[in-house]
Amino acid sequence: MVIYSTHKDEELYALLKQGDKNAFMEIFERYYNLLIIYADKRLKNRPEAEDVVHEVYTSLWTRRSEVNIQTSLASYLYQSVRYQLLNIFAHQKIEGKYLKSLQDHVANFSDQADYRVREKDIMELINRQVDLLPTKMRDVFLLSRRENLTHREIAEVLGTTEENVARHITRALKILRTKLGLFLYYYMLFRFR
Template structure:
């Protein structure tokens, strides 16, 4: 065990001595050590950059993680990178813009829904009263598969990050993300678009 640890430390020390261009070339071949070194070299810097834009730790972490996930998934096609640091900063910047764009779309949906509710008092007093909506939504959440429901409620009710949920349940962070994503897909199907949007923007 000690030998393996020493060997691991030695290997990582070798990677630390490589240039960005050398690491990029190794990354294209699927070298996980090169990927780990790129992550260690740029993760903190990219997080600081994202945090300055968001002023929110979890959103900044999510954006940076998306970028590192993307470069690993697309490693074989990264042929035009001449400046690794500049490329990563550009990816983070674009992810931030995409996030802001999504948030603006959400805001438009919220305004549209609120306008609809305000101009439809009979419907508001009838089918979509708050208690009735909550009852419908909670019933569908309760009918989710057990493990999926536990993960989803920890995310929704306890406001835990994906990493925190993974640690508490002793599962991978990727599993948590997949469970939350699948739960939202199921709710979208069962609730229909209108009720799902109300749930997504008002009750989450």
């Protein structure tokens, strides 16, 4: 019976390439715990470190005929684990950026939704106050603000004078400023349509 524990790494590697399972088991036992410690120090997660090392060994066995080790077997195994760790860190970084982007989008959407609700409430308040204006004054005000008609056009539509239109708009603005307060009054001037 061959004792594999006395073989050098190069000999084990040569036997591994030929498909020798016992050589593979010796390589596994020789480096497994050291690779786990190496991976665990970087990941700080023992089960994940074990998964990484298992992945490296699985790859070594399935690709044994293709693997061409230019350095030592130990160096190859450590580099393989390091490569797997770098993939994990890169994935976590991308995942972190994606989650941050998603959180920003959700927060922005929430802010926009909140803004829209507040804007709707403000517009309802303004519309209620406009509806409380005397009928003729309200008609003049709405033609001016919603229809964007000039004083002359409003006068023609309503059969009145431009001075009368100007007086109705001035009084409407004065009433709304008093009822709405300064902030809502300016909001209405810039947003009301």
